[in-house]
Amino acid sequence: MNSFNENHSNLAIDTIVQLIWKLGAQTRAELSRISGFSRSTITLNADRLLSLGILIEEKPKGSEGKQNKRKCLMIRKDRGVFVGVELDAYRCEVGLCNIMGKLLCSTSFAVDFLLGPDEIYRVITAKIDELQSELTQGENTILGIGVGLPSPVDFAAGYAVHPAFMPGWHQWPIKDMLAKKYCCPVFVDNEVNTMGLGEAHLSKRYREKNLLFIKIGTGIGAGLIINGEIYRGNSGLSGNIGHIQVDCRSEQCQCGKVGCLEAIAGECALREKAERLAKEGKSPILAKLYANKGHLTLHDIKDAVGSGDRETLYLLQETADVVGTMIGRLVQFFDPKAVVLGGKQVSFGPQYIDYIRSGILKQATPWVKSDFEVNISKFGDKIGVIGSAMLCISSLISSGLTLEEQL
Ligand SMILES: [Zn+2]
Structure with a gap:
């Protein structure tokens, strides 16, 4: 495949995944109409996404027996999970979401920031491992992690910057630590930003x-x-x-x-x-x-x-x-x-x-x-943990980077 076709193909793949993730189930004809890609480009790349197990194709629920209902392409939801971590002034919540942002399970614990980042990180990872072990093997593969911190954050570096009440957290490399331990992409942001993002994507x-x-x-x-x-x-x-x-x-x-x-x-x-x-x-x-x-x-x-x-x-x-x-x-x-x-x-x-x-x-x-x-x-006190997971999911989907490896 020459480089033009390869780029064209990657663009089509990213577009198909982005559209289905944002708009929900779509037929191949709808995808062609919305994206502007030809039917043959959509077919080629949709088949590739199906063979990779990133998409599934079936009739929408409730259409069984109806003749005219066409099959739709949908994101496969059980390929793995995304971790959301929300740190607050006194508490931390850790949860696992599917790729559509649905919270599958979560747990919370009291936080004393005087203990320092090493100890809090140790408990966070123990909770992630605990939740992961509760899900079926295979479906519990961690595909990415999002973290919300109660402080200003350097988003690119993935750490807190001059936090008001978190001793030892200034430039503490939580992104690098989690990425190394779980071998997956990690995104870190201010917790209110992640809440807003979660609300904007899921409502x-x-x-x-x-x-x-x-x-x-x-x-x-x-x-x-x-x-x-x-x-x-x-x-x-x-x-x-x-x-x-x-x-x-x-x-x-x-x-x-x-x-x-x-x-x-x-x-x-x-x-x-x-x-x-x-x-x-x-x-x-x-x-x-x-x-x-x-x-x-x-x-x-x-x-x-x-x-x-x-x-x-x-x-x-x-x-x-x-x-x-x-x-x-x-x-x-x-x-x-x-x-x-x-x-x-x-x-x-x-x-x-x-x-x-x-x-x-x-x-x-x-x-x-x-x-x-x-x-x-509308997500009540779960918006923090859901929003953190959505930070990771939406960042990966919108960048399209390493999509095949990660999703
Ligand atoms: Zn003040």
């Missing part, structure tokens, strides 16, 4: 759209998705909204500045403010919970809100308004199709989301179109 309504994913938890961060791709900025810092100053007179932030969004509306700030309400006797339910334990959790705050405690509800409204106002300003700047919310604080429920939504709309109306949406992630 049909957001596919190929501009999306703002906001994680509200211990930290507050944004993932910017432009036309279905992560926008990383110049130094991997894009979306670092937690340390934008929203009030120059108030709380000290751990980053050294005053009045950062995170210092006012993040988990620690919320707990401290709730404890103040308890100590000052302004909230009887929080005072009782605090007297029993000596501290308060997000769960306690949720319980107080559920019981209709007026002061806790006001606290929630106040902090949600600060977050919503900030997001509204970002919406004015970025003009996304949707804002998707994730992170622990989303579990406060619909009222908290409504407060944030009204804060956003107060800022962004009347400039956003009527189809603009504010929603919570």
Whole structure:
């Protein structure tokens, strides 16, 4: 085969896999129409992908017995798995997904960053091995790994850069370590970026759209998705909204500045403010919970809100308004199709989301179109681990590199 034909063939192979992965099952005729490749090019390369076991060809489910239903080409899903690793401030989740991003199994464990990267890496790999052993041999081949870290990340190098609270992780080579151990491609990114990417790929309504994913938890961060791709900025810092100053007179932030969004509306700030309400006797339910334990959790705050405690509800409204106002300003700047919310604080429920939504709309109306949406992630607290796996899958599919070897 001469080099032109070889390049042409690789392009056709990459295009066929990319189209089926993005659009779902397709007939050969549909693929020819969408891609612009001739029927004979599609046939030649589809047959090659079938013989390699990368695709399967069958009638779509539910069409059995129907005469006119043509066979469709689909991605074979049981050829191996992709690992997703999500590291948070206090916890790590490891999961295995199939090539379409479906989570097959996952496990999580508490993380103490003071233990250093070597020990945390040791537990992560032990969990990967544990999950892998639960699946059938052959189907459990690891084809790639995606990692989401709670810090700025050098995407090309695959490590954290000057993380705020992860001692020893600056330039710690997690990508190289995992790639060497599992002999597969590894991709590392900021965890909110991976969440946004997962949402953009797996929610049909957001596919190929501009999306703002906001994680509200211990930290507050944004993932910017432009036309279905992560926008990383110049130094991997894009979306670092937690340390934008929203009030120059108030709380000290751990980053050294005053009045950062995170210092006012993040988990620690919320707990401290709730404890103040308890100590000052302004909230009887929080005072009782605090007297029993000596501290308060997000769960306690949720319980107080559920019981209709007026002061806790006001606290929630106040902090949600600060977050919503900030997001509204970002919406004015970025003009996304949707804002998707994730992170622990989303579990406060619909009222908290409504407060944030009204804060956003107060800022962004009347400039956003009527189809603009504010929603919570439909994948709940699994979006981090699914998004990390999707970082790897989408990077491999879109690059087309080593497709035959990897998929
Ligand atoms: Zn700060």
